[in-house]
Amino acid sequence: MTTMTETKPKQLAVNNNSSAGSRVFDTLNVVALVGLALITVLPLLYVLAASFSSEPEIASRPFFLWPEKIVTEAYEYIFATPTFIRSLLTTVVVTAVGMVVQVMLTFTMAYPLAKRYLPGRTLVLNLVIFTMVFSGGMIPTYLVVRDLGLLDSYWALILPLAINPFYLIIVKSFFQELPQALEEAARIDGCNEMGVFFKIVLPLSKPIIATFSLFYAVAIWNDYMSPLLYITDSNKWTLQILVRQLIATDPAAALSQMDRTWVPPEQGGEVRDHRDRDAADPVLLPVPAEALRQGRADRGRQGVSTRTVLLAGDSTVASCPAFEAPMSGWGAQLGSYVGGPVRNLAKGGATTASHRAEGLWAALLRETSPGDVVVIQFGHNDQKEPGLPYRENLRAFVEEARGAGALGVLCTPVQRRRFDGGRLVPTHGDYPDRVRELAAAEDVPLIDLTRATTELYERLGPEGSKALFTHFPPGTHPLYPDGVADDTHFCFRGADEVAAIVAERLKEIA
Numbered sequence: 001m002t003t004m005t006e007t008k009p010k011q012l013a014v015n016n017n018s019s020a021g022s023r024v025f026d027t028l029n030v031v032a033l034v035g036l037a038l039i040t041v042l043p044l045l046y047v048l049a050a051s052f053s054s055e056p057e058i059a060s061r062p063f064f065l066w067p068e069k070i071v072t073e074a075y076e077y078i079f080a081t082p083t084f085i086r087s088l089l090t091t092v093v094v095t096a097v098g099m100v101v102q103v104m105l106t107f108t109m110a111y112p113l114a115k116r117y118l119p120g121r122t123l124v125l126n127l128v129i130f131t132m133v134f135s136g137g138m139i140p141t142y143l144v145v146r147d148l149g150l151l152d153s154y155w156a157l158i159l160p161l162a163i164n165p166f167y168l169i170i171v172k173s174f175f176q177e178l179p180q181a182l183e184e185a186a187r188i189d190g191c192n193e194m195g196v197f198f199k200i201v202l203p204l205s206k207p208i209i210a211t212f213s214l215f216y217a218v219a220i221w222n223d224y225m226s227p228l229l230y231i232t233d234s235n236k237w238t239l240q241i242l243v244r245q246l247i248a249t250d251p252a253a254a255l256s257q258m259d260r261t262w263v264p265p266e267q268g269g270e271v272r273d274h275r276d277r278d279a280a281d282p283v284l285l286p287v288p289a290e291a292l293r294q295g296r297a298d299r300g301r302q303g304v305s306t307r308t309v310l311l312a313g314d315s316t317v318a319s320c321p322a323f324e325a326p327m328s329g330w331g332a333q334l335g336s337y338v339g340g341p342v343r344n345l346a347k348g349g350a351t352t353a354s355h356r357a358e359g360l361w362a363a364l365l366r367e368t369s370p371g372d373v374v375v376i377q378f379g380h381n382d383q384k385e386p387g388l389p390y391r392e393n394l395r396a397f398v399e400e401a402r403g404a405g406a407l408g409v410l411c412t413p414v415q416r417r418r419f420d421g422g423r424l425v426p427t428h429g430d431y432p433d434r435v436r437e438l439a440a441a442e443d444v445p446l447i448d449l450t451r452a453t454t455e456l457y458e459r460l461g462p463e464g465s466k467a468l469f470t471h472f473p474p475g476t477h478p479l480y481p482d483g484v485a486d487d488t489h490f491c492f493r494g495a496d497e498v499a500a501i502v503a504e505r506l507k508e509i510a
Contacts, residue, residue: 114175156230315348330498337503352393370405379413412450417487468494
């Protein structure tokens with residue numbers, strides 16, 4: 001009787017013990033890679049932390065990853081504003097639909113082109129490659145979209161970019177690498193070409209489908225030019241166009257803005273933009289104001305000084321939040337006129353007391369260097385709190401600016417737009433006189449904006465002066481769907497006019 005003995009296959013012994021040097025290298029490698037990853041994440045964490053912070057904290061802390069006090073005002077506004085939510089949903093839907101359409105068209109075109117027996121394959125491939133080198137150009141593409149009736153249609157954001165020729169060639173090459181035997185076996189089992197494509201090829205192509213779905217989705221999400229060219233209905237704006245409209249008018253961001261001068265419409269009129277396609281197109285983008293722009297360029301060439309100009313004041317000076325655009329304080333436009341940098345630490349609603357209490361004045365002093373110019377304008381909100389030591393607070397500001405080696409400059413408050421007939425009605429009581437008296441007593445340079453803006457408004461008249469302020473009839477601006485008639489806060493044009501006055505006076509003072 002033969003005894004069967006079971007023999008087990010020999011297993012190779014694997015030495016998992018690595019050398020000490022190898023372990024040290026692996027540890028250092030992991031630490032270095034984690035460090036690099038954290039460096040790329042830090043800016044994102046800072047932006048997230050800043051979004052939950054107050055404006056004074058952002059101004060006073062150059063970098064932080066956790067706010068001292070969590071403020072949710074920005075998020076409350078975003079999610080309470082139908083304009084923003086509508087644009088976000090529009091962008092999400094266009095991205096999702098566009099990604100599906102573009103992936104489907106790319107893959108269905110690449111599959112037959114991967115077959116060498118396809119008649120005319122070489123000609124079609126050459127045409128595809130030709131479009132990678134030569135495009136029709138912006139104007140011919142716009143004319144095609146217009147003639148197809150796609151203007152103001154979401155399809156205008158999808159179809160002109162439906163197939164990326166570079167992606168098409170990559171997908172074609174991938175299909176060519178699939179084993180031909182799989183397709184032949186499927187045909188033996190009764191599949192036709194469509195069955196082979198959907199039941200065999202696409203399931204094997206999941207990785208490349210995921211890759212190019214991501215590529216197409218990112219491209220559509222970031223697309224700015226297509227909605228700018230083809231969408232004129234503000235209710236169909238994508239998020240990119242809305243964000244462009246809401247860019248704050250801080251001088252440091254001037255290069256990212258196409259046109260910072262917004263001319264509001266007359267009552268019942270339209271806002272037109274430089275595209276001006278057809279007289280019937282309702283367009284809500286800014287209109288260039290040649291006279292203002294030319295004046296800004298001329299004064300900018302002359303310059304004021306290479307010294308930093310630091311601003312302390314209220315909302316008529318401050319850079320307004322982006323969601324209030326085109327509302328703007330004159331300080332946001334001053335950088336276009338002076339020859340040096342401008343640091344705007346004014347804040348909406350600020351008084352001479354709250355500006356110090358919230359740390360804005362301390363932040364301004366920390367940034368002040370000898371020879372700088374500190375421009376101070378308060379009054380609108382101090383007037384609402386008569387018990388505040390207005391004049392004493394202004395005197396302290398000037399003395400502390402001088403102590404930092406800077407030149408303190410006082411401004412009387414800009415006038416509100418209140419007319420009685422053709423004459424402007426003063427609304428600040430004796431506050432402008434208090435500033436004038438302090439400037440005379442302490443030998444402080446004075447910019448009399450109360451008088452200058454009074455002359456400006458009266459020269460333009462009751463109707464013409466509306467163009468300086470945030471005035472929009474209902475339905476003419478996406479951020480003010482119910483209309484707005486604000487006779488205190490400037491729009492871009494008004495802020496620009498007052499900034500020009502301040503810059504001219506600063507040239508004389510400096």
